[in-house]
Amino acid sequence: MGRTLAEKVWDDHVVRRAEGEPDLLFIDLHLLHEVTSPQAFDGLRKAGRQVRRTDLTIATEDHNTPTLDIDKPIADPVSRTQLETLRKNCAEFGVRLHPLGDVEQGVVHVVGPQLGLTQPGTTVVCGDSHTSTHGAFGALAFGIGTSQVEHVLATQTLPLAPFKTMAITVDGELPEGVTAKDLILAIIARIGTGGGQGYVLEYRGPAIEKLSMEARMTICNMSIEAGARAGMIAPDRTTFDYLQGRDHAPQGQEWDAAVAYWETLRTDEDAVFDAEVHIDASSLAPFVTWGTNPGQGAPLSASVPDPASYEDASERHAAEKALEYMGLTAGQPLRDITVDTVFVGSCTNGRIEDLRSAAQILEGRKVADGVRMLIVPGSVRVSLEAVAEGLDKVFTAAGAEWRHAGCSMCLGMNPDQLAPGERSASTSNRNFEGRQGKGGRTHLVSPQVAAATAVLGHLASPADLTATAGQSDVATPAGV
Amino acid sequence: MEAFTTHTGRAVPLRRSNVDTDQIIPAHWLKKVTRDGFEDGLFEAWRKDPEFVLNQERYKGATVLVAGPDFGTGSSREHAVWALQNYGFKAVISSRFADIFRGNSLKNGLLTVVLPQETVDRLQQLLEADPTAEVTVDLVGRQVRAEGISAGFELDENARWRLLEGLDDISLTLREESSIVEYEANRPPFKPRTLDV
Numbered sequence: 059m060g061r062t063l064a065e066k067v068w069d070d071h072v073v074r075r076a077e078g079e080p081d082l083l084f085i086d087l088h089l090l091h092e093v094t095s096p097q098a099f100d101g102l103r104k105a106g107r108q109v110r111r112t113d114l115t116i117a118t119e120d121h122n123t124p125t126l127d128i129d130k131p132i133a134d135p136v137s138r139t140q141l142e143t144l145r146k147n148c149a150e151f152g153v154r155l156h157p158l159g160d161v162e163q164g165v166v167h168v169v170g171p172q173l174g175l176t177q178p179g180t181t182v183v184c185g186d187s188h189t190s191t192h193g194a195f196g197a198l199a200f201g202i203g204t205s206q207v208e209h210v211l212a213t214q215t216l217p218l219a220p221f222k223t224m225a226i227t228v229d230g231e232l233p234e235g236v237t238a239k240d241l242i243l244a245i246i247a248r249i250g251t252g253g254g255q256g257y258v259l260e261y262r263g264p265a266i267e268k269l270s271m272e273a274r275m276t277i278c279n280m281s282i283e284a285g286a287r288a289g290m291i292a293p294d295r296t297t298f299d300y301l302q303g304r305d306h307a308p309q310g311q312e313w314d315a316a317v318a319y320w321e322t323l324r325t326d327e328d329a330v331f332d333a334e335v336h337i338d339a340s341s342l343a344p345f346v347t348w349g350t351n352p353g354q355g356a357p358l359s360a361s362v363p364d365p366a367s368y369e370d371a372s373e374r375h376a377a378e379k380a381l382e383y384m385g386l387t388a389g390q391p392l393r394d395i396t397v398d399t400v401f402v403g404s405c406t407n408g409r410i411e412d413l414r415s416a417a418q419i420l421e422g423r424k425v426a427d428g429v430r431m432l433i434v435p436g437s438v439r440v441s442l443e444a445v446a447e448g449l450d451k452v453f454t455a456a457g458a459e460w461r462h463a464g465c466s467m468c469l470g471m472n473p474d475q476l477a478p479g480e481r482s483a484s485t486s487n488r489n490f491e492g493r494q495g496k497g498g499r500t501h502l503v504s505p506q507v508a509a510a511t512a513v514l515g516h517l518a519s520p521a522d523l524t525a526t527a528g529q530s531d532v533a534t535p536a537g538v
Numbered sequence: 539m540e541a542f543t544t545h546t547g548r549a550v551p552l553r554r555s556n557v558d559t560d561q562i563i564p565a566h567w568l569k570k571v572t573r574d575g576f577e578d579g580l581f582e583a584w585r586k587d588p589e590f591v592l593n594q595e596r597y598k599g600a601t602v603l604v605a606g607p608d609f610g611t612g613s614s615r616e617h618a619v620w621a622l623q624n625y626g627f628k629a630v631i632s633s634r635f636a637d638i639f640r641g642n643s644l645k646n647g648l649l650t651v652v653l654p655q656e657t658v659d660r661l662q663q664l665l666e667a668d669p670t671a672e673v674t675v676d677l678v679g680r681q682v683r684a685e686g687i688s689a690g691f692e693l694d695e696n697a698r699w700r701l702l703e704g705l706d707d708i709s710l711t712l713r714e715e716s717s718i719v720e721y722e723a724n725r726p727p728f729k730p731r732t733l734d735v
């Protein structure tokens with residue numbers, strides 16, 4: 059019987075297989091950051107162990123890094139300690155590190171792909187759940203806990219329990235103005251935050267094949283929000299074109315050998331998935347969340363749902379609690395929700411295409427009075443690219459704040475946070491209670507919706523802007 | 539890692555579903571660089587409410603957490619497990635755990651027990667009626683017992699053996715050194731490297 063993409067990559071990494079035991083898998087790439095690694099290095103030191111493969115390991119600083127005044131000492135002593143600890147550990151164990159201020163610094167899931175380190179058919183791990191991002195290249199990539207980080211540092215392998223496979227086939231074509239972010243939010247709303255549990259998801263079908271690498275990363279990034287072990291997309295021409303010429307991409311004969319291998323990484327015709335989901339892309343619209351988990355979302359044109367409409371008692375209860383926390387009432391149109399803050403960034407939507415699409419909407423427009431808009435590039439490279447294209451000027455002219463690269467307000471470990479009761483439209487991936495600051499309220503959106511929301515001050519799509527502009531065009535002459 | 543065979547202790551009912559790891563241990567606690575001292579961060583946001591079950595005098599000293607469905611969703615932070623352990627929990631019972639959380643807990647010797655929701659409900663009712671009730675989590679007999687309740691649970695054999703023996707994963711893997719070396723020797727040369735060689 060044929061095998062799925064995920065099964066092929068898995069099989070190619072089995073170091074040891076024994077009856078009744080988890081397979082021992084080889085790890086091709088281990089990414090580290092300051093938050094989940096200190097206790098792992100501590101464990102190594104205590105046991106007198108080394109990092110087995112420093113040549114397959116790389117670290118960056120992202121979660122705690124400030125996005126302003128990066129040349130000044132970090133004010134928060136705890137953040138500073140974490141960063142200093144990472145620096146000390148990397149020096150001691152010989153691990154390559156891109157610290158704050160370095161040109162390759164940035165969110166770990168943006169850095170790996172842009173260096174060309176994330177490649178098809180590799181196993182990629184990181185002590186971070188959004189490692190699923192790298193699955194966009196046809197890599198088997200997943201988040202691990204700190205004990206596993208230590209395990210990989212010491213052995214370059216992981217014992218792993220088998221997974222199930224789920225095909226998410228997206229047919230049709232995404233309508234104009236509907237993005238990868240809307241698609242993944244709609245998928246999570248459909249299958250639920252626990253729907254992917256135990257599965258590796260494979261996104262496939264014509265709508266997926268059409269997506270750029272960056273859009274594919276947005277999709278795979280949020281697989282974890284459906285509870286999945288990982289998300290994958292089969293590598294194709296788009297993948298190879300993205301990789302070719304990058305710092306760590308293979309070259310010459312090795313490139314040819316790699317591509318020949320990568321081309322075999324497709325799910326066989328006769329392979330059977332454990333579960334299948336079909337989505338019709340053409341039926342989708344811009345999507346936003348109203349609740350406190352990423353599955354609590356709806357099309358922007360809809361209203362806040364009535365908890366009473368949920369049949370399942372625990373879902374109903376969850377919806378009631380979410381509305382209370384979010385300060386929303388059932389039946390309120392989503393478009394009427396006003397925001398204080400708009401955040402564009404994170405490993406979900408902090409890449410150059412995301413910044414371009416936000417800039418395109420902001421060009422010649424202004425951020426609404428009383429709204430603060432933060433633009434935080436996913437990495438220094440993304441930032442430099444944006445500056446070279448003049449996007450930073452567009453943002454600042456519109457009244458948005460152009461910041462230094464990092465995780466920033468995605469989780470509020472640095473000073474970029476929501477105040478209690480403040481509401482944001484955010485291009486990040488989690489709307490959990492307090493995620494962006496204690497008492498903060500988060501609506502997950504695409505970069506396009508974020509930009510339109512910043513201009514109008516309430517949740518909105520770019521189409522709403524032209525509608526408003528059209529009205530005022532007519533209204534102004536009549537008023538004069 | 540400490541071995542887990544059987545544990546008997548008082549328990550706390552936590553009637554909430556979808557308790558994610560941000561709620562178990564908020565992000566600002568992740569700045570610590572040690573594995574201990576997380577007990578005060580456990581469920582921090584809720585601990586300010588005197589009515590919250592962990593704040594109730596009658597549940598002080600409990601070592602088993604009886605939680606709602608989908609416990610431990612969200613981020614992969616292992617700190618969530620350490621926080622539960624630092625607080626004194628030896629086992630968590632729920633009808634469904636998030637995968638990464640469950641993996642992390644078993645690695646650290648925190649036993650996560652999956653029971654049918656109906657049994658979890660009965661345990662919670664028992665504990666609400668009688669906070670002094672003791673719950674036994676028996677990994678040898680794969681059974682949870684409390685007054686009037688006895689329920690078997692599943693755990694994969696390998697995870698169970700490691701818990702029972704208190705075996706550390708890394709030393710087990712290092713026994714496979716020759717297989718790792720052999721695998722490394724056969725890796726294709728086009729695989730990425732982070733350092734120039």
Ligand code: SF4
Pocket residue numbers: 120121165166167186188404405406464465468469486487
């Ligand atoms: S950007 Fe957000 S989700 Fe991504 S790694 Fe940073 S904190 Fe995690």
